[in-house]
Amino acid sequence: MALSRIIAITAIVCMAAGTAGAADLSDQEQLGKSIFFDEALSSNQNQSCASCHNPTAGWTGSTSEVNAGTVVYEGSIPGSFGNRKPPSSAYATTSSIFHYDAKAGLFVGGNFWDGRARGERLGNPAAEQAQGPFLNPLEQALGAATDVIDRICGSSYADLFRTVCGSAACDQANVNEAYDCVGLSVAAFEGSFESNAFSSKFDAHLKGKARLAPSELQGFALFMGKGKCNKCHVISFGKKNGPALFTDYTFDNLGIPRYPDNPFYTAAPGFNPDGYNWIDPGLGGFLMTRAEFAAFADANYGKHKVPTLRNVDKRPSPDFVKAYGHNGYFKSLKRIVHFYNTRDVLPRCDSSVTDAEAEVMGCWPPPEVAATVNTAELGNLGLDDAEENALVDFMKTLTDGYQQ
Ligand code: HEC
Ligand code: HEC
Numbered sequence: 434m435a436l437s438r439i440i441a442i443t444a445i446v447c448m449a450a451g452t453a454g455a456a457d458l459s460d461q462e463q464l465g466k467s468i469f470f471d472e473a474l475s476s477n478q479n480q481s482c483a484s485c486h487n488p489t490a491g492w493t494g495s496t497s498e499v500n501a502g503t504v505v506y507e508g509s510i511p512g513s514f515g516n517r518k519p520p521s522s523a524y525a526t527t528s529s530i531f532h533y534d535a536k537a538g539l540f541v542g543g544n545f546w547d548g549r550a551r552g553e554r555l556g557n558p559a560a561e562q563a564q565g566p567f568l569n570p571l572e573q574a575l576g577a578a579t580d581v582i583d584r585i586c587g588s589s590y591a592d593l594f595r596t597v598c599g600s601a602a603c604d605q606a607n608v609n610e611a612y613d614c615v616g617l618s619v620a621a622f623e624g625s626f627e628s629n630a631f632s633s634k635f636d637a638h639l640k641g642k643a644r645l646a647p648s649e650l651q652g653f654a655l656f657m658g659k660g661k662c663n664k665c666h667v668i669s670f671g672k673k674n675g676p677a678l679f680t681d682y683t684f685d686n687l688g689i690p691r692y693p694d695n696p697f698y699t700a701a702p703g704f705n706p707d708g709y710n711w712i713d714p715g716l717g718g719f720l721m722t723r724a725e726f727a728a729f730a731d732a733n734y735g736k737h738k739v740p741t742l743r744n745v746d747k748r749p750s751p752d753f754v755k756a757y758g759h760n761g762y763f764k765s766l767k768r769i770v771h772f773y774n775t776r777d778v779l780p781r782c783d784s785s786v787t788d789a790e791a792e793v794m795g796c797w798p799p800p801e802v803a804a805t806v807n808t809a810e811l812g813n814l815g816l817d818d819a820e821e822n823a824l825v826d827f828m829k830t831l832t833d834g835y836q837q
Contacts, residue, residue: 458625464597465622467590468615474584475509475573482566482619486522490755491744491832492628494519501754503696504761508571515571516697516705516713517546518761523833524741526559526624528552528682533726540716540729542682546737546759549719555616563619564612571704578612579605585615630833631676633743637835639677645830651820652827660773660824661810665739679743679831684716684736685807688776688800691784692760712801713760735802747832760801763788766825772797774821777812 458466468474469482485506487495494500499507505514531543531551544550544562552558566572567581575581585594586603594602598614601607622628635653637643645653656662665685668677691712698709705711717734720726737759746766748755757763763772768788775797782796791797800806816824 458627459621460593461597461618461621462625462627463622464590464593465618465620465625466627467588467593468585468619469622471585471588473588474567474575474581476575477509480509480573482522482563485519485572488523488628489747489749490753491747492521492523493755497753500756500761501764503694504692504756505696508569509574510570513571513574514696514700515569516695516700516711517759518756520546520738520740520759521744522623523628523630524678524680524743525562526557526620526629527678528558530556530558533729539683540720540726540733543738547714547716547719548684548738555613557617557620559620559623560613560616562616563623564616579608581615582608582611632833632835634830634832634835635827636676637837638830643835643837646826648823648826649830652823652825655816655820655824656827659820660814660816662773662824664810666742679741680739682738684733684738686715686735686737686800686802686805687758687773687811688803688806689758689760689762689772690786690798691801692762693785693787695760715759715802717805732805735800735805742828743831744833745831746829766828767821768792770816770821770824773811774814774816775812777808 469486472478472481472484474481483495485494486492489495494504494506496506499505503514504518505516506519507514525544528544529542530553531548532541533539534541540548542548542558543552544558550558550562550565552561555561564578567575568577575584582603585591588594591603597618598611599607602611602614634643634645634649638645656666657668665681665683666679667681668679697705698711702708712735714721714734716736716738717730717732720733721730745757746755754764757766757769763769780796782791782794782798784798784801786794786796786798
Protein backbone atom coordinates (compact mmCIF):
# COMPACT_ATOMS: atom_id res chain seq x y z
CA MET A 434 0.00 0.00 0.00
CA ALA A 435 1.37 3.39 -0.82
CA LEU A 436 1.31 6.27 1.54
CA SER A 437 0.47 9.46 -0.27
CA ARG A 438 3.86 10.43 -1.64
CA ILE A 439 5.39 12.56 1.08
CA ILE A 440 8.04 10.94 3.20
CA ALA A 441 9.51 12.78 6.15
CA ILE A 442 13.26 12.89 5.89
CA THR A 443 14.52 13.04 9.46
CA ALA A 444 18.18 12.94 8.69
CA ILE A 445 20.17 15.40 6.71
CA VAL A 446 21.80 13.46 3.97
CA CYS A 447 25.09 14.57 2.55
CA MET A 448 25.20 14.03 -1.16
CA ALA A 449 28.95 14.22 -1.64
CA ALA A 450 29.04 10.53 -2.54
CA GLY A 451 31.98 9.38 -4.55
CA THR A 452 33.97 12.55 -4.21
CA ALA A 453 34.74 12.67 -0.50
CA GLY A 454 36.96 10.33 1.51
CA ALA A 455 36.74 8.98 5.06
CA ALA A 456 38.55 12.06 6.31
CA ASP A 457 35.46 14.04 5.49
CA LEU A 458 33.24 12.36 8.04
CA SER A 459 32.41 14.70 10.93
CA ASP A 460 33.83 13.80 14.35
CA GLN A 461 30.47 12.42 15.40
CA GLU A 462 30.11 10.33 12.22
CA GLN A 463 33.66 9.03 12.64
CA LEU A 464 32.94 8.06 16.25
CA GLY A 465 29.81 6.25 15.11
CA LYS A 466 31.84 4.43 12.46
CA SER A 467 34.46 3.30 15.01
CA ILE A 468 31.70 1.96 17.25
CA PHE A 469 29.88 0.32 14.32
CA PHE A 470 32.93 -1.75 13.37
CA ASP A 471 34.26 -2.50 16.91
CA GLU A 472 34.00 -6.21 17.75
CA ALA A 473 35.25 -5.48 21.29
CA LEU A 474 31.77 -4.14 22.04
CA SER A 475 30.32 -7.65 22.44
CA SER A 476 30.49 -10.13 25.28
CA ASN A 477 32.99 -12.43 23.54
CA GLN A 478 34.70 -9.62 21.60
CA ASN A 479 33.68 -11.36 18.39
CA GLN A 480 30.79 -9.31 17.00
CA SER A 481 30.17 -5.78 15.79
CA CYS A 482 27.23 -4.14 14.07
CA ALA A 483 29.06 -4.86 10.81
CA SER A 484 28.93 -8.63 11.44
CA CYS A 485 25.24 -8.42 10.54
CA HIS A 486 25.37 -5.18 8.54
CA ASN A 487 28.40 -5.39 6.30
CA PRO A 488 28.87 -2.72 3.62
CA THR A 489 30.20 -5.28 1.13
CA ALA A 490 26.91 -7.18 1.42
CA GLY A 491 24.76 -4.05 1.10
CA TRP A 492 24.81 -3.47 4.89
CA THR A 493 23.24 -6.86 5.59
CA GLY A 494 24.61 -10.19 6.80
CA SER A 495 28.26 -10.76 5.93
CA THR A 496 28.32 -14.56 5.63
CA SER A 497 27.07 -16.34 2.53
CA GLU A 498 26.61 -19.68 4.37
CA VAL A 499 24.41 -18.05 7.01
CA ASN A 500 22.28 -16.33 4.37
CA ALA A 501 21.88 -19.68 2.61
CA GLY A 502 21.27 -21.54 5.88
CA THR A 503 19.88 -20.21 9.15
CA VAL A 504 19.52 -16.64 7.75
CA VAL A 505 19.40 -15.48 11.36
CA TYR A 506 22.87 -14.57 12.67
CA GLU A 507 24.25 -16.17 15.81
CA GLY A 508 24.87 -13.67 18.60
CA SER A 509 28.15 -13.13 20.41
CA ILE A 510 27.30 -16.03 22.70
CA PRO A 511 27.36 -19.35 20.77
CA GLY A 512 23.95 -20.89 20.19
CA SER A 513 21.99 -17.66 20.69
CA PHE A 514 19.75 -16.67 17.79
CA GLY A 515 17.13 -13.96 17.18
CA ASN A 516 14.36 -14.59 14.71
CA ARG A 517 14.72 -12.34 11.66
CA LYS A 518 17.05 -11.47 8.81
CA PRO A 519 19.20 -8.37 9.26
CA PRO A 520 17.78 -5.66 6.97
CA SER A 521 20.06 -3.01 5.50
CA SER A 522 21.27 -0.57 8.15
CA ALA A 523 21.85 1.97 5.37
CA TYR A 524 18.88 4.16 4.43
CA ALA A 525 17.31 3.41 7.84
CA THR A 526 17.98 6.92 9.13
CA THR A 527 15.58 8.28 6.54
CA SER A 528 12.62 6.59 8.24
CA SER A 529 10.33 8.98 10.11
CA ILE A 530 9.38 8.59 13.78
CA PHE A 531 6.86 5.72 13.98
CA HIS A 532 3.30 7.06 13.82
CA TYR A 533 -0.23 6.34 12.69
CA ASP A 534 -1.29 8.30 9.63
CA ALA A 535 -5.01 8.56 10.27
CA LYS A 536 -5.77 10.02 6.84
CA ALA A 537 -4.15 7.11 5.00
CA GLY A 538 -5.16 4.62 7.72
CA LEU A 539 -1.60 3.28 7.85
CA PHE A 540 1.29 2.98 10.27
CA VAL A 541 4.50 4.56 9.01
CA GLY A 542 8.15 4.72 10.02
CA GLY A 543 10.34 3.51 12.86
CA ASN A 544 13.17 1.02 12.57
CA PHE A 545 13.11 -2.80 12.54
CA TRP A 546 10.87 -5.01 10.42
CA ASP A 547 8.04 -4.27 12.86
CA GLY A 548 8.82 -0.56 13.45
CA ARG A 549 9.29 -1.02 17.19
CA ALA A 550 12.30 1.33 17.43
CA ARG A 551 9.92 4.29 17.32
CA GLY A 552 12.39 7.12 17.77
CA GLU A 553 10.27 9.30 20.04
CA ARG A 554 12.71 9.60 22.93
CA LEU A 555 15.81 10.61 20.95
CA GLY A 556 13.87 12.07 18.03
CA ASN A 557 15.54 9.49 15.80
CA PRO A 558 14.52 5.83 15.29
CA ALA A 559 18.02 4.81 14.17
CA ALA A 560 19.62 6.24 17.34
CA GLU A 561 17.22 4.29 19.53
CA GLN A 562 17.74 1.20 17.40
CA ALA A 563 21.51 1.49 17.81
CA GLN A 564 21.24 1.26 21.60
CA GLY A 565 19.60 -2.16 21.35
CA PRO A 566 22.09 -4.68 19.89
CA PHE A 567 24.90 -4.10 22.44
CA LEU A 568 22.63 -5.22 25.27
CA ASN A 569 20.48 -7.76 23.39
CA PRO A 570 21.36 -11.19 24.84
CA LEU A 571 20.87 -12.70 21.37
CA GLU A 572 23.22 -10.19 19.70
CA GLN A 573 26.25 -8.43 21.19
CA ALA A 574 25.10 -9.48 24.68
CA LEU A 575 26.85 -7.00 26.97
CA GLY A 576 25.34 -6.74 30.46
CA ALA A 577 24.59 -3.02 30.74
CA ALA A 578 25.19 0.38 29.16
CA THR A 579 28.12 0.90 31.57
CA ASP A 580 29.90 -2.08 29.95
CA VAL A 581 29.57 -0.47 26.53
CA ILE A 582 30.85 2.88 27.80
CA ASP A 583 33.73 1.25 29.73
CA ARG A 584 34.91 -0.59 26.64
CA ILE A 585 34.67 2.53 24.48
CA CYS A 586 36.63 4.46 27.12
CA GLY A 587 39.35 1.80 26.98
CA SER A 588 39.49 1.80 23.18
CA SER A 589 41.83 3.50 20.73
CA TYR A 590 39.08 6.03 19.94
CA ALA A 591 38.39 7.03 23.57
CA ASP A 592 39.66 10.57 22.97
CA LEU A 593 37.29 11.03 20.05
CA PHE A 594 34.48 9.74 22.28
CA ARG A 595 35.27 12.45 24.88
CA THR A 596 35.53 15.11 22.19
CA VAL A 597 32.10 14.25 20.78
CA CYS A 598 30.21 13.18 23.90
CA GLY A 599 31.78 15.48 26.50
CA SER A 600 34.97 15.45 28.57
CA ALA A 601 33.13 13.70 31.42
CA ALA A 602 31.52 11.08 29.17
CA CYS A 603 33.57 8.29 30.77
CA ASP A 604 32.41 9.10 34.30
CA GLN A 605 30.00 6.51 35.72
CA ALA A 606 27.62 9.28 36.80
CA ASN A 607 27.04 10.27 33.16
CA VAL A 608 26.37 6.86 31.71
CA ASN A 609 22.84 7.60 30.48
CA GLU A 610 23.84 10.74 28.58
CA ALA A 611 26.93 8.97 27.25
CA TYR A 612 24.85 6.03 26.03
CA ASP A 613 22.42 8.38 24.26
CA CYS A 614 25.46 9.96 22.61
CA VAL A 615 26.59 6.49 21.46
CA GLY A 616 23.18 5.90 19.84
CA LEU A 617 23.14 9.30 18.18
CA SER A 618 26.72 8.88 16.92
CA VAL A 619 26.03 5.49 15.36
CA ALA A 620 22.94 7.00 13.73
CA ALA A 621 25.06 9.90 12.48
CA PHE A 622 27.40 7.43 10.77
CA GLU A 623 24.41 5.54 9.37
CA GLY A 624 23.13 8.81 7.94
CA SER A 625 26.52 9.82 6.51
CA PHE A 626 27.53 9.73 2.86
CA GLU A 627 29.46 6.51 3.49
CA SER A 628 26.27 4.71 4.42
CA ASN A 629 23.48 6.54 2.59
CA ALA A 630 25.63 6.97 -0.48
CA PHE A 631 23.04 7.48 -3.24
CA SER A 632 25.79 6.52 -5.69
CA SER A 633 24.17 3.77 -7.76
CA LYS A 634 23.96 3.48 -11.52
CA PHE A 635 20.29 4.42 -11.19
CA ASP A 636 21.24 7.68 -9.45
CA ALA A 637 23.82 8.39 -12.15
CA HIS A 638 21.13 7.67 -14.77
CA LEU A 639 18.75 10.19 -13.19
CA LYS A 640 21.52 12.80 -13.24
CA GLY A 641 22.19 12.07 -16.90
CA LYS A 642 25.62 10.63 -16.08
CA ALA A 643 24.96 7.02 -17.00
CA ARG A 644 22.71 5.24 -19.41
CA LEU A 645 20.64 2.23 -18.35
CA ALA A 646 20.84 -0.79 -20.68
CA PRO A 647 17.64 -1.76 -22.54
CA SER A 648 16.67 -4.55 -20.11
CA GLU A 649 17.35 -2.26 -17.13
CA LEU A 650 15.14 0.41 -18.67
CA GLN A 651 12.45 -2.18 -19.35
CA GLY A 652 12.72 -3.27 -15.70
CA PHE A 653 12.39 0.34 -14.57
CA ALA A 654 9.21 0.73 -16.61
CA LEU A 655 7.80 -2.53 -15.22
CA PHE A 656 8.74 -1.40 -11.70
CA MET A 657 6.68 1.74 -12.15
CA GLY A 658 3.84 0.07 -14.08
CA LYS A 659 2.81 -3.52 -14.64
CA GLY A 660 4.89 -4.86 -11.70
CA LYS A 661 3.28 -2.36 -9.28
CA CYS A 662 6.54 -2.28 -7.27
CA ASN A 663 6.50 1.50 -7.01
CA LYS A 664 3.25 1.34 -5.04
CA CYS A 665 5.30 0.38 -1.97
CA HIS A 666 8.98 0.72 -2.93
CA VAL A 667 8.21 4.33 -3.77
CA ILE A 668 10.40 6.35 -6.08
CA SER A 669 9.44 9.97 -5.76
CA PHE A 670 11.11 12.26 -8.19
CA GLY A 671 11.86 15.92 -7.81
CA LYS A 672 13.89 18.17 -5.55
CA LYS A 673 11.14 18.41 -2.94
CA ASN A 674 11.15 14.72 -2.11
CA GLY A 675 14.90 14.20 -2.25
CA PRO A 676 16.47 11.14 -3.86
CA ALA A 677 14.43 7.96 -4.24
CA LEU A 678 14.44 5.71 -1.16
CA PHE A 679 12.53 2.76 -2.67
CA THR A 680 10.26 2.56 0.35
CA ASP A 681 7.47 4.59 1.90
CA TYR A 682 8.20 3.00 5.33
CA THR A 683 4.69 1.53 5.54
CA PHE A 684 3.99 -2.11 6.45
CA ASP A 685 2.51 -4.98 4.46
CA ASN A 686 2.02 -8.75 4.43
CA LEU A 687 3.20 -10.28 1.15
CA GLY A 688 2.20 -13.78 2.21
CA ILE A 689 5.80 -14.98 2.51
CA PRO A 690 5.91 -18.63 3.66
CA ARG A 691 7.41 -19.76 6.96
CA TYR A 692 11.15 -20.33 6.78
CA PRO A 693 11.60 -23.93 7.96
CA ASP A 694 15.32 -23.46 8.80
CA ASN A 695 14.79 -20.53 11.18
CA PRO A 696 16.82 -21.48 14.29
CA PHE A 697 14.36 -19.58 16.47
CA TYR A 698 11.96 -22.54 16.26
CA THR A 699 14.33 -24.49 18.48
CA ALA A 700 15.40 -21.60 20.74
CA ALA A 701 15.17 -22.01 24.52
CA PRO A 702 11.59 -21.70 25.82
CA GLY A 703 12.54 -18.51 27.64
CA PHE A 704 13.01 -16.87 24.23
CA ASN A 705 10.47 -18.88 22.24
CA PRO A 706 7.81 -20.66 24.30
CA ASP A 707 5.89 -21.65 21.13
CA GLY A 708 8.58 -23.83 19.53
CA TYR A 709 7.67 -24.84 15.95
CA ASN A 710 4.27 -23.18 16.32
CA TRP A 711 5.89 -19.76 16.59
CA ILE A 712 4.45 -17.28 14.09
CA ASP A 713 6.17 -13.99 13.41
CA PRO A 714 3.52 -11.41 14.39
CA GLY A 715 5.30 -8.51 12.62
CA LEU A 716 3.81 -5.06 13.19
CA GLY A 717 0.77 -6.54 14.97
CA GLY A 718 3.04 -7.99 17.64
CA PHE A 719 4.52 -4.59 18.41
CA LEU A 720 1.14 -2.79 18.33
CA MET A 721 -0.23 -5.28 20.84
CA THR A 722 2.32 -4.07 23.41
CA ARG A 723 1.10 -0.46 23.28
CA ALA A 724 -2.23 0.55 24.82
CA GLU A 725 -2.74 3.36 22.30
CA PHE A 726 -2.24 1.02 19.32
CA ALA A 727 -3.56 -2.34 20.60
CA ALA A 728 -6.90 -1.94 18.80
CA PHE A 729 -5.00 -2.00 15.48
CA ALA A 730 -3.00 -5.13 16.26
CA ASP A 731 -5.18 -7.75 14.54
CA ALA A 732 -5.41 -5.83 11.26
CA ASN A 733 -1.61 -5.52 11.17
CA TYR A 734 -0.71 -9.04 12.21
CA GLY A 735 2.07 -10.47 10.00
CA LYS A 736 2.88 -7.15 8.31
CA HIS A 737 6.49 -6.05 7.90
CA LYS A 738 8.12 -2.78 6.96
CA VAL A 739 8.69 -2.15 3.27
CA PRO A 740 12.50 -2.36 2.97
CA THR A 741 14.56 -0.08 0.77
CA LEU A 742 15.74 -1.84 -2.38
CA ARG A 743 18.97 0.12 -2.51
CA ASN A 744 21.94 -2.28 -2.52
CA VAL A 745 19.58 -5.24 -2.64
CA ASP A 746 21.95 -7.00 -5.06
CA LYS A 747 25.22 -5.71 -3.54
CA ARG A 748 27.43 -8.67 -2.65
CA PRO A 749 31.19 -9.24 -2.27
CA SER A 750 31.35 -11.84 -5.05
CA PRO A 751 28.94 -13.24 -7.64
CA ASP A 752 28.53 -16.57 -5.81
CA PHE A 753 27.76 -14.93 -2.45
CA VAL A 754 24.20 -15.86 -1.42
CA LYS A 755 21.84 -13.19 -0.13
CA ALA A 756 18.50 -13.92 1.51
CA TYR A 757 15.36 -11.86 0.90
CA GLY A 758 12.30 -11.09 3.02
CA HIS A 759 12.07 -10.70 6.81
CA ASN A 760 12.82 -14.40 7.30
CA GLY A 761 15.10 -14.80 4.28
CA TYR A 762 12.87 -17.39 2.62
CA PHE A 763 14.02 -16.37 -0.87
CA LYS A 764 17.64 -16.84 -1.95
CA SER A 765 17.63 -14.81 -5.16
CA LEU A 766 16.00 -11.72 -6.60
CA LYS A 767 14.62 -13.83 -9.42
CA ARG A 768 12.77 -16.05 -6.94
CA ILE A 769 11.16 -13.20 -5.01
CA VAL A 770 10.08 -11.55 -8.27
CA HIS A 771 8.64 -14.89 -9.40
CA PHE A 772 6.74 -15.00 -6.10
CA TYR A 773 5.25 -11.53 -6.64
CA ASN A 774 4.28 -12.63 -10.13
CA THR A 775 2.83 -16.09 -9.43
CA ARG A 776 1.95 -16.38 -5.73
CA ASP A 777 -1.75 -16.80 -6.54
CA VAL A 778 -1.25 -18.73 -9.78
CA LEU A 779 0.94 -21.74 -8.94
CA PRO A 780 -0.39 -24.67 -6.91
CA ARG A 781 0.04 -24.75 -3.12
CA CYS A 782 2.57 -27.04 -1.50
CA ASP A 783 3.29 -27.88 2.10
CA SER A 784 4.66 -25.27 4.51
CA SER A 785 7.81 -27.35 5.07
CA VAL A 786 8.90 -26.84 1.43
CA THR A 787 12.03 -24.68 1.02
CA ASP A 788 12.42 -22.18 -1.80
CA ALA A 789 14.84 -24.47 -3.67
CA GLU A 790 12.29 -27.30 -3.50
CA ALA A 791 9.41 -25.01 -4.47
CA GLU A 792 11.37 -23.93 -7.54
CA VAL A 793 11.71 -27.53 -8.71
CA MET A 794 8.13 -28.43 -7.84
CA GLY A 795 6.64 -25.26 -9.38
CA CYS A 796 4.53 -24.44 -6.32
CA TRP A 797 4.35 -22.02 -3.38
CA PRO A 798 3.84 -22.95 0.28
CA PRO A 799 1.01 -21.17 2.16
CA PRO A 800 1.62 -17.77 3.74
CA GLU A 801 2.94 -17.73 7.31
CA VAL A 802 0.06 -15.37 8.19
CA ALA A 803 -2.95 -15.79 5.91
CA ALA A 804 -5.44 -13.31 7.39
CA THR A 805 -3.84 -10.04 6.27
CA VAL A 806 -2.19 -10.97 2.94
CA ASN A 807 -2.23 -8.22 0.31
CA THR A 808 -4.06 -9.64 -2.70
CA ALA A 809 -4.74 -6.31 -4.38
CA GLU A 810 -1.20 -5.39 -5.42
CA LEU A 811 0.61 -8.67 -5.97
CA GLY A 812 0.17 -12.37 -6.54
CA ASN A 813 -0.75 -12.51 -10.21
CA LEU A 814 1.10 -9.88 -12.21
CA GLY A 815 1.02 -11.64 -15.58
CA LEU A 816 4.74 -11.08 -16.23
CA ASP A 817 6.61 -13.36 -18.63
CA ASP A 818 10.08 -14.72 -17.87
CA ALA A 819 11.89 -11.92 -19.72
CA GLU A 820 9.91 -9.32 -17.77
CA GLU A 821 10.83 -10.98 -14.46
CA ASN A 822 14.49 -10.89 -15.53
CA ALA A 823 14.22 -7.23 -16.50
CA LEU A 824 12.94 -6.38 -13.02
CA VAL A 825 15.96 -8.18 -11.56
CA ASP A 826 18.27 -6.29 -13.94
CA PHE A 827 16.73 -3.02 -12.82
CA MET A 828 17.24 -3.84 -9.12
CA LYS A 829 20.89 -4.57 -9.89
CA THR A 830 21.30 -0.91 -10.88
CA LEU A 831 20.60 0.10 -7.26
CA THR A 832 24.05 -0.95 -5.99
CA ASP A 833 26.00 1.97 -4.55
CA GLY A 834 29.54 2.74 -5.69
CA TYR A 835 28.81 2.74 -9.42
CA GLN A 836 31.73 3.77 -11.57
CA GLN A 837 31.60 4.13 -15.28
C1 HEC B 1 23.52 -10.65 15.38
C2 HEC B 1 23.21 -9.82 14.24
C3 HEC B 1 23.04 -8.34 14.44
C4 HEC B 1 23.90 -7.45 15.07
C5 HEC B 1 25.18 -7.74 15.79
C6 HEC B 1 23.34 -6.13 14.84
N1 HEC B 1 22.18 -6.23 14.12
FE1 HEC B 1 21.09 -4.70 13.42
N2 HEC B 1 19.63 -5.96 12.91
C7 HEC B 1 19.71 -7.33 12.98
C8 HEC B 1 18.39 -7.89 12.75
C9 HEC B 1 18.04 -9.37 12.73
C10 HEC B 1 17.52 -6.81 12.53
C11 HEC B 1 16.02 -6.88 12.32
C12 HEC B 1 15.38 -7.21 13.64
C13 HEC B 1 13.89 -7.03 13.68
O1 HEC B 1 13.33 -6.39 12.80
O2 HEC B 1 13.27 -7.53 14.61
C14 HEC B 1 18.34 -5.61 12.62
C15 HEC B 1 17.87 -4.31 12.39
C16 HEC B 1 18.69 -3.21 12.32
C17 HEC B 1 18.29 -1.90 11.82
C18 HEC B 1 16.93 -1.52 11.31
C19 HEC B 1 16.89 -1.25 9.85
C20 HEC B 1 15.51 -0.87 9.37
O3 HEC B 1 15.37 -0.54 8.20
O4 HEC B 1 14.54 -0.92 10.14
C21 HEC B 1 19.38 -1.08 11.96
C22 HEC B 1 19.47 0.39 11.57
C23 HEC B 1 20.44 -1.86 12.56
N3 HEC B 1 19.98 -3.15 12.74
C24 HEC B 1 21.67 -1.36 12.95
C25 HEC B 1 22.52 -2.06 13.81
C26 HEC B 1 23.57 -1.46 14.60
C27 HEC B 1 23.89 0.02 14.63
C28 HEC B 1 24.18 -2.46 15.29
C29 HEC B 1 25.32 -2.37 16.27
C30 HEC B 1 25.07 -1.51 17.42
C31 HEC B 1 23.51 -3.70 14.90
N4 HEC B 1 22.49 -3.40 14.06
C32 HEC B 1 23.89 -4.96 15.34
C33 HEC B 1 20.85 -8.06 13.25
C34 HEC B 1 21.95 -7.55 13.89
C1 HEC C 1 2.16 -4.08 -1.37
C2 HEC C 1 3.45 -3.47 -1.18
C3 HEC C 1 4.59 -4.01 -2.03
C4 HEC C 1 4.64 -4.15 -3.39
C5 HEC C 1 3.56 -3.85 -4.41
C6 HEC C 1 5.95 -4.66 -3.69
N1 HEC C 1 6.67 -4.83 -2.54
FE1 HEC C 1 8.53 -5.63 -2.37
N2 HEC C 1 8.34 -5.67 -0.35
C7 HEC C 1 7.26 -5.17 0.37
C8 HEC C 1 7.39 -5.56 1.75
C9 HEC C 1 6.41 -5.22 2.87
C10 HEC C 1 8.55 -6.34 1.85
C11 HEC C 1 9.05 -7.05 3.10
C12 HEC C 1 8.08 -8.18 3.36
C13 HEC C 1 8.50 -9.22 4.33
O1 HEC C 1 9.70 -9.47 4.47
O2 HEC C 1 7.61 -9.84 4.94
C14 HEC C 1 9.14 -6.36 0.50
C15 HEC C 1 10.34 -6.99 0.18
C16 HEC C 1 10.93 -6.97 -1.07
C17 HEC C 1 12.24 -7.47 -1.38
C18 HEC C 1 13.21 -8.10 -0.38
C19 HEC C 1 14.18 -7.06 0.12
C20 HEC C 1 15.01 -7.51 1.28
O3 HEC C 1 15.93 -6.74 1.62
O4 HEC C 1 14.79 -8.57 1.87
C21 HEC C 1 12.45 -7.29 -2.72
C22 HEC C 1 13.69 -7.64 -3.50
C23 HEC C 1 11.27 -6.65 -3.25
N3 HEC C 1 10.37 -6.47 -2.21
C24 HEC C 1 11.08 -6.27 -4.57
C25 HEC C 1 9.84 -5.90 -5.09
C26 HEC C 1 9.55 -5.85 -6.51
C27 HEC C 1 10.54 -6.12 -7.62
C28 HEC C 1 8.23 -5.51 -6.62
C29 HEC C 1 7.41 -5.43 -7.87
C30 HEC C 1 7.34 -6.65 -8.68
C31 HEC C 1 7.72 -5.32 -5.28
N4 HEC C 1 8.73 -5.57 -4.38
C32 HEC C 1 6.41 -4.95 -4.97
C33 HEC C 1 6.21 -4.46 -0.16
C34 HEC C 1 5.86 -4.44 -1.50
